[in-house]
Amino acid sequence: MKKVMYSQYGGPEVLQLVEVPQPVAGPKELLVRVRAVSLNPLDWKLRAGEMKLVAGSKLPKSVGIDFAGTVAGVGATVRAFQPGEEVFGLVDVLKGGALAEYVVVSEQQVARKPAGLSFAQAAALPVVGSSALQVFEQLIKLRPGAELLINGASGGIGMVATQLAKRQGARVTAVVGPAGLAAARQWGADTVLNYREQSVHSLGRRFDAVLDLSGQLPFAQARPLLTPAGVYVHSAPGVREIVGSFWHNLFSKQKYRVLLLKPKAAYLTTLANSNLDVVIGATYPLADFQRAYAEVAKGGIVGKAVFTVD
Numbered sequence: 001m002k003k004v005m006y007s008q009y010g011g012p013e014v015l016q017l018v019e020v021p022q023p024v025a026g027p028k029e030l031l032v033r034v035r036a037v038s039l040n041p042l043d044w045k046l047r048a049g050e051m052k053l054v055a056g057s058k059l060p061k062s063v064g065i066d067f068a069g070t071v072a073g074v075g076a077t078v079r080a081f082q083p084g085e086e087v088f089g090l091v092d093v094l095k096g097g098a099l100a101e102y103v104v105v106s107e108q109q110v111a112r113k114p115a116g117l118s119f120a121q122a123a124a125l126p127v128v129g130s131s132a133l134q135v136f137e138q139l140i141k142l143r144p145g146a147e148l149l150i151n152g153a154s155g156g157i158g159m160v161a162t163q164l165a166k167r168q169g170a171r172v173t174a175v176v177g178p179a180g181l182a183a184a185r186q187w188g189a190d191t192v193l194n195y196r197e198q199s200v201h202s203l204g205r206r207f208d209a210v211l212d213l214s215g216q217l218p219f220a221q222a223r224p225l226l227t228p229a230g231v232y233v234h235s236a237p238g239v240r241e242i243v244g245s246f247w248h249n250l251f252s253k254q255k256y257r258v259l260l261l262k263p264k265a266a267y268l269t270t271l272a273n274s275n276l277d278v279v280i281g282a283t284y285p286l287a288d289f290q291r292a293y294a295e296v297a298k299g300g301i302v303g304k305a306v307f308t309v310d
């Protein structure tokens with residue numbers, strides 16, 4: 001079968017379409033025929049070698065985390081899924097391997113694809129949807145009327161986080177690029193700001209929580225935007241942010257939290273049942289993997305970019 005892999009760290013040019021043996025499902029696993037795979041910033045951070053500390057440095061490595069497809073076979077002890085069922089899910093975030101014709105996953109890594117979502121829409125959800133759910137489960141406790149700032153609200157996590165926060169009764173201020181203004185409103189944001197034209201600091205407002213998804217609003221810059229007991233979340237922390245947040249929280253009522261995604265089956269089930277508006281901002285055939293990664297990493301995609309695998 002065909003699979004996208006890389007044998008050296010670098011830009012999209014290091015990616016190669018290779019022929020590998022079709023994987024075989026173990027007794028507790030499923031073989032899935034992949035129909036769609038989404039692109040995540042984690043893909044290119046791993047490929048650039050920025051995450052060797054947690055992902056290891058042994059090459060070759062595979063790419064792609066989220067997928068949707070059809071169950072092609074099940075192991076002897078699998079009871080929850082049958083061949084032919086449509087599913088979506090994610091492989092090990094640090095190992096990748098979804099950008100292929102087939103993947104083997106455990107039952108905990110998939111959920112049934114809702115009929116209302118296309119394969120592309122379902123493949124868009126696992127990483128960003130699980131991240132948004134984890135943020136509101138563990139890092140930001142929203143109460144009705146809470147003021148939430150989402151910086152980078154028109155990307156993948158922002159798309160889900162905006163809709164979930166509105167359902168929990170929060171008031172959402174969404175900071176987006178020019179292409180994302182209409183989508184942020186469509187997802188329910190109360191105030192929408194174009195970061196290329198206006199700084200969020202110019203609003204002169206304070207927020208109960210600030211979720212930075214852009215990597216452009218570090219804690220020091222977000223602090224003046226927080227209420228005295230406000231919470232800030234860094235979505236892409238390195239060692240500095242993890243250590244810094246730990247020390248900060250010992251001495252301040254304002255909390256500095258970091259997202260370290262731990263996927264779980266319950267998140268996939270919740271996403272399947274959430275009836276989310278999933279916007280696909282760009283679609284690419286698998287064969288265009290180098291162009292897709294080069295274009296999408298430049299930004300400006302509203303919602304998610306997705307590969308179709310035929």
Ligand SMILES: NC(=O)c1ccc[n+]([C@@H]2O[C@H](COP(=O)([O-])OP(=O)(O)OC[C@H]3O[C@@H](n4cnc5c(N)ncnc54)[C@H](OP(=O)(O)O)[C@@H]3O)[C@@H](O)[C@H]2O)c1
Nearest residue numbers: 041152155156157177195214216235236259260261299300
């Ligand atoms: N820690 C974890 O476990 C974990 C898990 C999942 C994801 N992540 C990380 O979380 C981050 C967000 O993920 P994502 O999938 O939502 O990424 P994404 O789809 O690329 O969204 C990021 C958004 O930030 C916006 N942005 C860029 N510059 C900005 C600025 N100066 N001000 C405001 N917004 C700006 C972008 O808008 P434009 O494109 O229009 O510029 C884009 O919509 C990524 O860094 C990802 O790697 C971490």
